[in-house]
Amino acid sequence: MSYNKVNKDIFLKIKKLLGSDNVFIEKDILSQYSHDQTEDLSFYPELVVKPKTTKDISGLMKICYNNNIPVTPRGAGTGLSGGALPVKGGVILSVERMNEIIEIDTHNLQATVQPGVINQVFQDELKKHHLFYPPDPASKGSCFLGGNVAENAGGPKALKYGVTKDYVLNLELVLPNGDVISTGANVLKNATGYNLTQLIVGSEGTLAIITKIVFKILPLPKHDVTILVPFDSIENACSSVSDVFVKGITPCALEFMEREAVDLAMEYKKTDLKIGENVEAHLLIELDGNDLDVIMKDCEIIYEVMNSYGAGDILFADNNRQKDNLWSLRRSVGEAVKMKSIYKEEDTVVPRANLPKMISGVKEIGLKYGFRSVCYGHAGDGNLHVNIMKDSMSSDKWNNVLDKAIKDIFVLCVQLKGTISGEHGIGYVQKKFMNIPFDDVNLNIQKKIKSIFDPKNILNPDKIFP
């Protein structure tokens, strides 16, 4: 597929439509929007636009569609799979100026938002009404709700409450040709036609631009407790996870961090948590609910399970500062790893009881190819983030072994009945591995869906499919 460049005529048309304050061609701005948080990848767009309304986006898409100009939708640019990279140049469509919380409906427990609202801002606003939106990616302080929908983002609380898809009731979309549609209705049940709402969730900006979202929201639980459990064996830490659920307890978060992940995060955050020399892994567990007695009883059952797997001294965070410190440490692992070495992060997911096999398999693959891996993630969901570290490996060797190692890791995921991304998406960097979880028949159906929405392949081209 060949695309046209944004020539002067098209530039002037877009500027007239959106207003000169919302259209950018300055080199430093193009540079700012040439990358997201995926490794050190960078692709320059020809133009960055920051429209303020659905009508503006519709008009923009009509111009781009008619002139064969690629458009890459962009939220906050925190993506880890390169979804917002303008790999074919063209226009970056940033929704950052569409950041209004349109309505919080306290009777129906629903909220309507524009896509550029920051996740944390939404959560803080809901809290004022004693309401709660559970999906809480570690990037919640900066990522946008539109980006969360496009990636079907998760986060620690996905364990008890589900991921973004479980909260999206209805979407307003602009299609690649500029048409505007609504995908469903603002209802909790809907058996009317194909479920376009859920098709768009996780579609990584390749099918349509999300311009309005209606979310289901919940009452805010009154209490929560956080505990940190050390283990002297990674395997014991991972094996204990599924037993917690078998005992009938569903924590709202159950996170795994191997020793190195915690050490790197402590170094990065300049925090000093006392950790015994033999400790190899931690589980960070949160329980919530409205009855503190019930929560404490559940905690006792968790203690029993953890002790049966040889846990060390469990830290019970007994004030908000301690809780915040523990969570801030967990949330900083990704950044901390990034500071340490060139790395490649994989977002593996397996049924949770297969987690011990997954992590021991990853370590074996590391030995085979000669790399260190730092693993952490949402253990309760079986979602393990595997960071393959370059460290002092030569660039030649790194380039030679990396794809082979990733392939081995992904094949292992699929053998263990899992898949190759739990929450970060496929985007640009994982597309070459899509034939591991899917056969040709499945991939062809997905490609046909893309071509129905976007027959000219102008919306976020060169993503998801090999």
Ligand SMILES: Cc1cc2nc3c(=O)[nH]c(=O)nc-3n(C[C@H](O)[C@H](O)[C@H](O)COP(=O)(O)OP(=O)(O)OC[C@H]3O[C@@H](n4cnc5c(N)ncnc54)[C@H](O)[C@@H]3O)c2cc1C
């Ligand atoms: C430190 C760190 C921690 C993270 N932790 C988590 C985590 O715990 N859980 C998790 O799920 N993810 C996590 N992520 C990944 C990332 O934050 C999420 O994928 C997030 O949902 C991306 O949102 P964004 O606004 O930054 O989107 P962007 O990165 O800007 O875009 C992501 C994708 O969405 C598309 N898109 C964005 N907005 C729209 C729109 N309005 N319409 C259509 N398509 C759109 C883009 O084209 C792109 O394909 C983390 C990232 C970092 C850097």
